[in-house]
Structure formats: C-alpha cells, structure tokens
Amino acid sequence: MQALYPGSFDPLTLGHLDLIERAAQLFERVVVAVLRNPSKNPCFSVEQRLEQIRAATAHLSNVQAEAFDGLTVACAQRTGAAVILRGLRAMSDFEYELQIAHTNKSLAPQLETLFMATATAHSFLSSSVVKEVARFGGDVGHMVPTEVAEDLARLFNRTSPDQA
Ligand code: ADP
Numbered sequence: 001m002q003a004l005y006p007g008s009f010d011p012l013t014l015g016h017l018d019l020i021e022r023a024a025q026l027f028e029r030v031v032v033a034v035l036r037n038p039s040k041n042p043c044f045s046v047e048q049r050l051e052q053i054r055a056a057t058a059h060l061s062n063v064q065a066e067a068f069d070g071l072t073v074a075c076a077q078r079t080g081a082a083v084i085l086r087g088l089r090a091m092s093d094f095e096y097e098l099q100i101a102h103t104n105k106s107l108a109p110q111l112e113t114l115f116m117a118t119a120t121a122h123s124f125l126s127s128s129v130v131k132e133v134a135r136f137g138g139d140v141g142h143m144v145p146t147e148v149a150e151d152l153a154r155l156f157n158r159t160s161p162d163q164a
Helices: 014-026 046-056 072-079 091-107 127-135 146-155
Strands: 002-007 029-035 063-068 083-088 112-117
Touching: 002 014, 002 072, 014 029, 014 083, 014 112, 029 046, 029 072, 046 063, 046 146, 063 072, 072 083, 072 091, 083 091, 091 112, 127 146
Parallel strands: 002 029, 002 083, 029 063, 083 112
Antiparallel strands: none
16 A cells, blocks of 8 residues: 655654654555645755655655645545555644545545654654754754755755764
8 A cells, every 4th residue: 555645844854754764664655745835935945855855765665755736635646645644743733634634535535644643752843943943053963864954054054063
C-alpha cells in the first residue's frame, strides 16, 4: 500500500523526517508531496524543499518527493496512494486536521486519512518556529536535518554552526 504525505515542508524538520521514517516502515511506498502554494509566502522554493527532502530521505529507498498543486485527493489518486498521512502534534492540530480529513473523504471516499502522532521529542517543532529561531541566529541543529540548517544559515546570511 502507498501513502501520500502532503504538506508545505517550508522547511522540512526532524519532526517531519521522523514521521516519514516511521511511515516508510509501514507502507510499500511513501510520496512526500510538497504543495505549490505561493500565497503562503514560502521562504524556500518548491525545488529547494524537494532537494532538502530528497537529501534527508536518501537512505529510504521507498520514499519519493514530488511537488503538487490543486487538490490533495487528486494528487493521491494520481500517485496511486490509498492513504493520506498527516502528523498530529497536539490537540490544537486536531480540529483543523479533522475538518480537512472529512472534506477529503467527501471528495474521494476510497481514500483514508491516517494520523500519526509526532515523536514526543519533536512535538514542539514547526517549520515556522524553526524559521523564527534561525532568523534571529539561534541554533537549529537539533530541529532540522543538516542540509536544511545550512540552507537556513544561507537564507538568513549567517554561518551555520558546523562551519563556524
Ligand atoms: P501544512 O502547511 O500542510 O500544515 P506542514 O509542512 O506544516 O504543512 O506540515 C505537514 C504535515 O506534517 C502536517 O500533517 C503536520 O501536522 C505534520 N507536522 C508538522 N510538524 C510536525 C512535527 N514536528 N512532527 C511530525 N509531524 C509534523
């Protein structure tokens, strides 16, 4: 069975990566789908985000990254996924995620949304928090994969801790 893990991933965090690694054990194939959504004012281009995901998941042979726009259900159907994966960090995520899951079910009844609980150690992480910390020069080494930390350092014109 194949799963689609859709999101903005602007940028990929260790929370996302942990979820992808666990999903890769459960499904034959996991497609990480990066939403093209310019209205969200992303920090990283879709191509950069795909590169970040591909670099961080290079050790997982059944994980692929691709970009999509339009409906998530259409992307799931196109890629042959039977399951849409979403991560839940806290109750605050739940209401929104449940609404999206019901919407997707009404659009494509054969697709299931599966929620995976975030690893406790990463439950405080979000792409926005990471960007905020990096913008003000904080160490994000324990929050994101190495390549992402380097991209953030370049983006905010700082030397990454590894290069200091
Ligand atoms: P979106 O804009 O679609 O919410 P995100 O990139 O923020 O995109 O999140 C993509 C998915 O990853 C969502 O299901 C979200 O709940 C999940 N997620 C976000 N942060 C984490 C984390 N720290 N650990 C695990 N999953 C997460």
